[in-house]
Amino acid sequence: MIPLETIKAQIEQAVPGARIEIVRNDSPSAQHSLLLGNEHALAVAKFTRDDPHLRLDYCSNATGIDWPDAVLKEKVKIKKVVDGTEKEVEEIVEKKRQGFLEAVYHLYSMELKHGPLIIRMRTGNRTDKAHLPSLTPIWRGAEFQEREIYDLYGIIFDGHADLRRILMWDGFQDYPMRKDYVEPDDYEYEPTPHDEVLEKTQKHYAQETKS
Amino acid sequence: MDEGLRSELSKQGIFTTTLEEIYNWGRKNSVWPLQFGLACCAIEMIASTMARYDLARFGAEIFRPSPRQADLMIVAGTVTKKMAPQVVRLYNQMPEPKYVIAMGACAISGGPFKQGYNVLKGIDRYIPVDVHIPGCPPRPEALIHSFMTLQKRIDEQRLSGNGRPRHLDPDAPSEFPVPQFGEHDLEPTKNLSVWKPPTLVRHG
Ligand code: SF4
Numbered sequence: 001m002i003p004l005e006t007i008k009a010q011i012e013q014a015v016p017g018a019r020i021e022i023v024r025n026d027s028p029s030a031q032h033s034l035l036l037g038n039e040h041a042l043a044v045a046k047f048t049r050d051d052p053h054l055r056l057d058y059c060s061n062a063t064g065i066d067w068p069d070a071v072l073k074e075k076v077k078i079k080k081v082v083d084g085t086e087k088e089v090e091e092i093v094e095k096k097r098q099g100f101l102e103a104v105y106h107l108y109s110m111e112l113k114h115g116p117l118i119i120r121m122r123t124g125n126r127t128d129k130a131h132l133p134s135l136t137p138i139w140r141g142a143e144f145q146e147r148e149i150y151d152l153y154g155i156i157f158d159g160h161a162d163l164r165r166i167l168m169w170d171g172f173q174d175y176p177m178r179k180d181y182v183e184p185d186d187y188e189y190e191p192t193p194h195d196e197v198l199e200k201t202q203k204h205y206a207q208e209t210k211s
Numbered sequence: 212m213d214e215g216l217r218s219e220l221s222k223q224g225i226f227t228t229t230l231e232e233i234y235n236w237g238r239k240n241s242v243w244p245l246q247f248g249l250a251c252c253a254i255e256m257i258a259s260t261m262a263r264y265d266l267a268r269f270g271a272e273i274f275r276p277s278p279r280q281a282d283l284m285i286v287a288g289t290v291t292k293k294m295a296p297q298v299v300r301l302y303n304q305m306p307e308p309k310y311v312i313a314m315g316a317c318a319i320s321g322g323p324f325k326q327g328y329n330v331l332k333g334i335d336r337y338i339p340v341d342v343h344i345p346g347c348p349p350r351p352e353a354l355i356h357s358f359m360t361l362q363k364r365i366d367e368q369r370l371s372g373n374g375r376p377r378h379l380d381p382d383a384p385s386e387f388p389v390p391q392f393g394e395h396d397l398e399p400t401k402n403l404s405v406w407k408p409p410t411l412v413r414h415g
Contacts, residue, residue, distance in 0.1 A: 168329065169293050173394040176328050183328040184396035189408045197326060 001114045002053065004032050010051070015043045023120060033104070033118035038133055041121055042159070045138040048107065048117065056107035056117055059139035062146060064153035066178045068126070069099040099126045101155050105135060105142070123155060126178075134160035152177035231370045238308060239270075239365040242358075245281035245301065246274035250288030252315035252348040259351035269358050278304040283361075285354075286340075289317040289324060290331040292397050296389050299337045303386040307378030310365075312357050313340045316347040323347065336401040338387050 008020050011034075019037030036044050048056045072095045080089045101123045108115030123130045134157035136143045146157045147166040154175035157163055165172060174181055187204040190197060217227055228236075248256055260266045260274065275281040278301045290298055302311065313334050316322030321332035334340065341364065342357040349357075368376050377383040387405065390397040401408075 167293070169392040171392050171394065181328070184400070186332055186396070186400055189332070 001117070004034065007048075007054070007117065008034065010053070011044050011047055014047045014051070015040050018044050020044070031116070031118055033120050035120045035122065038121055038131075041119075041133045042135070042138070045119070045135050048119075049138055053112075054117070055109045055111045056115065057139075058108045058110050058115075059105055059135070059142045059145075060108050060116070061104075061106040062135075062142045062149065063104050064149040064155060064177065065102040065104060066126070066153055067097075067100050067102060068179045070097050071095070072097050100124065101126055101130055101153055103132055103146075103149055103155055105139075107139075126154075130154055131156045131158055133158055134163075136160050151175075154178065234370060235366050235368060239362040241270045242283045242310065242361070242365075243273045243275050243281050244271055244283040244285050245278055245305065246276045247301070248287045249290060249294060249298075250317060252287040252317065255348040255351060256285055256287040256314060256354060259354045264351040264355060266355065266358065269355070269362065271358060278302075279306065281305050282308065283310045283312065284338075285312045285314055286318040286334045287314040289322065290334050292329050292331055293392075295331045295334070295337060295397060296392070298334060299387060299389045302338045303389070307385050308376055309385075310342075310361055311338055311340045312342045312344065312354075312361065314344050314354060314357070315349055316345060319343045319345065331397070333406075336406045337390060338402075339405050 004022055008022060011020055012018055018040040021035040023033045023035050025031050025033070048054045074093050074095060075090055076093045077088050078091050079086055081087075082089070103121050105119050106116045107119065108117075121132045123132055132155055134142075134146055136146055136157070137159060143160070143162070144166060146160055147162070147164060149155050150157060150160075150163055151165040151167050152175060164170065168176070176183070185200075185204055185207075187193075187197070187201045190201045193201040212227060212229070220227055248254075258264060260272060266272060271283070278284075282305070284298075284302055284305065286298065302309070311334075313319045317324065317330070318334050319340075321327070321330050324330035325332055331337075335343070342360050344353050344357045346353055368374070370376070370379060377385060384404075387402060388399075390399060390402075392398075
């Protein structure tokens with residue numbers, strides 16, 4: 001596979017104005033990915049599919065990620081004057097991160113036998129700006145997978161021809177794969193509860209004895 | 212009828228029976244299952260019907276693709292909440308007398324998916340189950356055993372009085388309410404007239 005930096009440069013040349021950021025993955029798998037800006041994502045996707053050096057004609061997997069609101073702690077080195085002398089001090093800075101939803105696509109090329117190229121897109125937030133451009137027009141195989149992401153995470157794919165729930169029923173209100181999903185309380189019978197389940201059953205029984 | 216007289220007659224080549232016996236004999240030896248499967252357990256159910264295990268020996272080789280012609284529903288596999296109303300509806304469409312075998316951990320309790328949000332924690336929450344078989348999946352022998360258990364239970368049923376089969380009791384229901392898709396879960400989540408949560412005493 002061509003290095004990610006090269007791909008990024010190629011895309012930026014082909015799609016003027018495209019916002020692209022490399023998201024590094026420092027784990028042993030070292031699968032770095034490209035974070036695409038939503039406005040140009042469709043054009044970028046089209047380029048990666050049609051460019052003769054990339055020819056990423058196969059979208060093997062599309063999935064979602066939920067990033068809830070969080071407080072991130074970061075170590076920052078700050079120069080401070082302590083007792084008259086300037087010193088470098090490490091300080092922990094807390095940053096608030098607004099939650100968002102993310103869609104991740106794994107792309108391969110059947111023709112050139114390379115891959116994967118991993119691309120990501122992020123929504124503005126988890127509630128009213130949960131929109132992303134659909135990549136189904138580029139890779140037809142993403143159709144059901146985008147429906148699944150919509151079903152389980154609640155990302156709305158603009159430009160998807162048939163965006164309906166696929167696993168849960170129409171009329172279901174929740175998004176079960178979100179971190180803050182509250183599952184229905186049906187713990188009235190648990191023969192051998194333990195750990196989390198034990199907590200859930202106990203809550204259930206406490207409610208039952210109250211009512 | 213006197214047992215001695217009866218065996219005496221049978222030695223002479225005269226076969227006597229009671230209406231109840233022959234009725235139950237007929238019922239138990241031609242239990243036609245409904246042809247449907249829900250998950251991996253169904254593969255095991257299919258295996259039981261083939262040559263090696265040969266469910267046909269028990270009069271159940273004919274799997275009917277229509278609920279109107281079936282006597283037995285083998286709930287073989289995971290019942291998701293999306294599927295549960297259809298399973299209940301199929302059960303309602305079967306004519307009496309009808310029986311249910313809940314096959315496998317999923318069908319009897321939700322099994323490996325019990326903590327999941329989308330799996331029904333036992334089909335017995337909506338329809339009356341005659342035989343439960345544990346296992347993930349149960350072996351064909353277990354299915355055959357459940358079959359023989361069912362046959363035994365049919366054989367033991369009296370045709371009148373208390374405990375008579377449901378189809379001979381005009382007051383007994385033969386259809387059960389189909390749960391509706393709700394906003395967060397099935398509504399209702401259980402049918403309390405067929406299933407009562409076991410009361411467990413818990414400490415701590
Ligand atoms: S009980 Fe096990 S084998 Fe049977 S449907 Fe469930 S998971 Fe599959």
